[in-house]
Amino acid sequence: MASQYAEAFARAFESRSGTVSFAATREETSAALRGVARERRASLVAVAGIPAAVRETVIGALDGIEVIDVDRLGGALPKEAIAKADLSVTWAAHGVAREGVLMEATWDDAAKLASCLPLTNVVLVSGERFLPDFASAMREAGKMVAESPAPKPTISFIGGSSRTADIEGRLLYGVHGPHSVVALVLEWA
Amino acid sequence: MTDRGKLAEKVRRALATDGLSDKMWASTSRSRGNRARAVQELGIDVGAMKESVRGLKARAMSDPDLPRKFAEKVEGNGGHVFFAKDGAEAIDYVAGLAKAHGAEVLAKSKSLTSEEIDFDHALEARGVRCVETDLGELIVQMAHERPVHLVMPAAHKSVADVASLVSQSLGKEVPEDPDAILKEVRAYLRPVFLSAKVGVTGANAGIAETGTVVIETNEGNGRLVSAAPDVHVVLIGTEKIVNSWEDAAEVVSAAALSATGQLTTVYVSAFTARSPMGGRSAGRELHVVILDNGRSKMKADGRYAGALDCIRCGACMNVCPTYSVVGGHTFGHIYPGPIGIPWTANVHGVDNAAFSDLCISCGLCKEACPADIDIPMMIAEVKQELVDLHGQPRANRFFAGSETLARLASATAPLSNWSLKPRAARLAMEKVFGVDRRRTLPAFSRRRLRSRLRGVDGGDGSSGKVVYFPDVYADYNDPELGVKAVKMLAALGYEVKVPKLKWSGMPYISYGEVRKAAKVAAYNVKALAGYVQDGYEVVSTEPTAAYMLRDAYLTLAPGEGSRLVAAHSHPFFEFVEPGLGRLNLAPSRGAGAELGFHIPCHDRALTGGGPAVRFLTAAGYKVDIVETGTCCGMGGTFGMKSGTMGYDLSNAVGERLFDLFRGSRCGLACTESSVCAAQIHDGTGLQVLHPLHLVDFSKR
Numbered sequence: 018m019a020s021q022y023a024e025a026f027a028r029a030f031e032s033r034s035g036t037v038s039f040a041a042t043r044e045e046t047s048a049a050l051r052g053v054a055r056e057r058r059a060s061l062v063a064v065a066g067i068p069a070a071v072r073e074t075v076i077g078a079l080d081g082i083e084v085i086d087v088d089r090l091g092g093a094l095p096k097e098a099i100a101k102a103d104l105s106v107t108w109a110a111h112g113v114a115r116e117g118v119l120m121e122a123t124w125d126d127a128a129k130l131a132s133c134l135p136l137t138n139v140v141l142v143s144g145e146r147f148l149p150d151f152a153s154a155m156r157e158a159g160k161m162v163a164e165s166p167a168p169k170p171t172i173s174f175i176g177g178s179s180r181t182a183d184i185e186g187r188l189l190y191g192v193h194g195p196h197s198v199v200a201l202v203l204e205w206a
Numbered sequence: 207m208t209d210r211g212k213l214a215e216k217v218r219r220a221l222a223t224d225g226l227s228d229k230m231w232a233s234t235s236r237s238r239g240n241r242a243r244a245v246q247e248l249g250i251d252v253g254a255m256k257e258s259v260r261g262l263k264a265r266a267m268s269d270p271d272l273p274r275k276f277a278e279k280v281e282g283n284g285g286h287v288f289f290a291k292d293g294a295e296a297i298d299y300v301a302g303l304a305k306a307h308g309a310e311v312l313a314k315s316k317s318l319t320s321e322e323i324d325f326d327h328a329l330e331a332r333g334v335r336c337v338e339t340d341l342g343e344l345i346v347q348m349a350h351e352r353p354v355h356l357v358m359p360a361a362h363k364s365v366a367d368v369a370s371l372v373s374q375s376l377g378k379e380v381p382e383d384p385d386a387i388l389k390e391v392r393a394y395l396r397p398v399f400l401s402a403k404v405g406v407t408g409a410n411a412g413i414a415e416t417g418t419v420v421i422e423t424n425e426g427n428g429r430l431v432s433a434a435p436d437v438h439v440v441l442i443g444t445e446k447i448v449n450s451w452e453d454a455a456e457v458v459s460a461a462a463l464s465a466t467g468q469l470t471t472v473y474v475s476a477f478t479a480r481s482p483m484g485g486r487s488a489g490r491e492l493h494v495v496i497l498d499n500g501r502s503k504m505k506a507d508g509r510y511a512g513a514l515d516c517i518r519c520g521a522c523m524n525v526c527p528t529y530s531v532v533g534g535h536t537f538g539h540i541y542p543g544p545i546g547i548p549w550t551a552n553v554h555g556v557d558n559a560a561f562s563d564l565c566i567s568c569g570l571c572k573e574a575c576p577a578d579i580d581i582p583m584m585i586a587e588v589k590q591e592l593v594d595l596h597g598q599p600r601a602n603r604f605f606a607g608s609e610t611l612a613r614l615a616s617a618t619a620p621l622s623n624w625s626l627k628p629r630a631a632r633l634a635m636e637k638v639f640g641v642d643r644r645r646t647l648p649a650f651s652r653r654r655l656r657s658r659l660r661g662v663d664g665g666d667g668s669s670g671k672v673v674y675f676p677d678v679y680a681d682y683n684d685p686e687l688g689v690k691a692v693k694m695l696a697a698l699g700y701e702v703k704v705p706k707l708k709w710s711g712m713p714y715i716s717y718g719e720v721r722k723a724a725k726v727a728a729y730n731v732k733a734l735a736g737y738v739q740d741g742y743e744v745v746s747t748e749p750t751a752a753y754m755l756r757d758a759y760l761t762l763a764p765g766e767g768s769r770l771v772a773a774h775s776h777p778f779f780e781f782v783e784p785g786l787g788r789l790n791l792a793p794s795r796g797a798g799a800e801l802g803f804h805i806p807c808h809d810r811a812l813t814g815g816g817p818a819v820r821f822l823t824a825a826g827y828k829v830d831i832v833e834t835g836t837c838c839g840m841g842g843t844f845g846m847k848s849g850t851m852g853y854d855l856s857n858a859v860g861e862r863l864f865d866l867f868r869g870s871r872c873g874l875a876c877t878e879s880s881v882c883a884a885q886i887h888d889g890t891g892l893q894v895l896h897p898l899h900l901v902d903f904s905k906r
Contacts, residue, residue: 087484096483125481125484126481126482127483130433151455151459152452152455154455155452155458156451156452158476159413159416162478163415167284169416169478172475173473173474176471177472179424179426179473180472181341181425183358184365185232185384191388192341192388192425193426194425
């Protein structure tokens, strides 16, 4: 059962051109991820920042598709590898209800690039991790940064697809970052 | 050619450039509309937002150690900090970094601070190519131009212009299709992001409590520039540093709402330290360049310190009537638009701020500003500096002395009125005084208001006591308006006095005679404060006069007196509205007549026109508010001046409003402002009347 905040987030996020799905179980999560991958004809998926409790479900759902495990890339040229992915699956620390944005916290810029570079970004967020508004999210982010030992996290608020209105005010999507962003709210995690 | 002559020539060229005004108008109108819709639909309390932004900026500015505190936190997190006293130092530092890292190309996301110091060109001169990655910035870079707007750098370019520029720059034919252009740009920039060794961003805020830098983008280029290259350089002005994350949240929200009507931009990034890349920390560096470049001087100068509160949202540009038809290449030096005037005067020199002549003192920039910056008064101060340096043009001198002229013309009426009619006389006035011969000038009344009020019932005082402030128009031109106002106030039970006062003095502000405006304000405040202390309220039928009493006098004559006067001054219809139930109101032009109503700029911040509209509706009119969302273009007496820097520019702005009036079914127009009335009449041929001239009233 989605919380009031999660439902408000879904409305606001979709009004900003994002897409929202809810998954009540691991199975629904797998099905949703497979569905997006199939729909986008993804052949290479970058996965980054997924907590251990959810990770197995994500990797399992992408069985049969080549996966770049960004958190374990380690070696040289991770950004070029991520740039080749056509889909990414990343994690948001919080969803923000009023403004319809996702709050991502990353400790490695390779993980940040995973939500920047591919044309489609699926962002997973726990159904229990919603905050009422941007002001409270910024307070939470400030606390997280202040209390975190080095290296400090980078916080990114993401409110849908990369967009521009720089050509005669026409709204165009996917100028640099993802053309579409899907928020998948995990009600079980 | 003089600087003023050069400016007039630029305006002439801008107005003659095919499609420029239409593109700028479309762009600013869209932004105004998006903001207004968001405010209404989301129920945003704009007053509370302004207060909050002002408060957080005041807290930040009051702590001279804040930049140092911020710097210490950045360094504590492993970053490097360089304090640059000017642009040259900042450029030297970044050029040194580029050399040290073997970077021949810098990936750059939008930074107005970098525009301020001409960063790209200076780096290019040292063999380092800067590639702008914001689409709008990239377009103007390809065109070898400067941004035309703070938020919409390429608002003056059409799809065809952009396609042509991208085709030329990339050496391949790109169709005139926005999606196709976007695809090419994405493909062009992707390797730049991935291969650049150094990325440069600006900052929307620096958070002192944790040493965090916040940037906002819609395209996501800021995220890429700050993450992909090994070295990230942040260029931040000292004024962007705030105390806390809560304060940064306010700045981000206010900027997004005011710029584009969004609650936040698509991406808001906050980075506190250089993150590793794929586990590799070696070579990953964060450099924060904190730029002064005249900001300390601004902070110390009481006239301009408030400009440092600017959060670069561009809202002042979106409401500015003249900017909206000529664009930022004319209405700007490097910083464009209204807020660009005090910024230019302080960081690029006052002579570069001569485009201040394009400000017609409508005051809308202050109303739109989320930080409530008193931009109009700062512009007046810049104009005063220019007058002190270069003198006052003849036409400005003539109109700055409007009250004296009105007194003379009134004393010699009807001869003065007759002398204004012959074409030869108007031609002579144009040649000698710079008064445009095409403009209809108001007639003068031989008998002034106080003389007309002899024998008029001054009211019994059962409801209270009022000083009626007529200003020039209701005193010298249309005293009948003043008589009606006094009669209505008396009918409502007020004891009304019309003491001898000076005019409101607005033209002194418009023409950069701030010292004279301050003298007038001091005189009126002293006189009116005495009445207020005796229990009088101050009421005016001229919106500009009410605006001066309630707002501008607080700055011109600071102190308890002006605060008292401001607190007890009222636009006419706001004041009488609660008592209207005690009057019988009837339309003098036939019941059910349809009126086109224009809200004067100076009334927008005071009442938004609501009380006057309700007054007319209560009398039985159908009222259609005919609005572009900005000024009618008259700008007090600006539209009475001859030529490009007067009548022509005024009309170029007014055309949009005239079209709306022509398209409406209203056979009669109505506005509270005497000068707006002249503009609408001249532009549309409609009769334009003050609401009091459209309603008959009697006591119930």
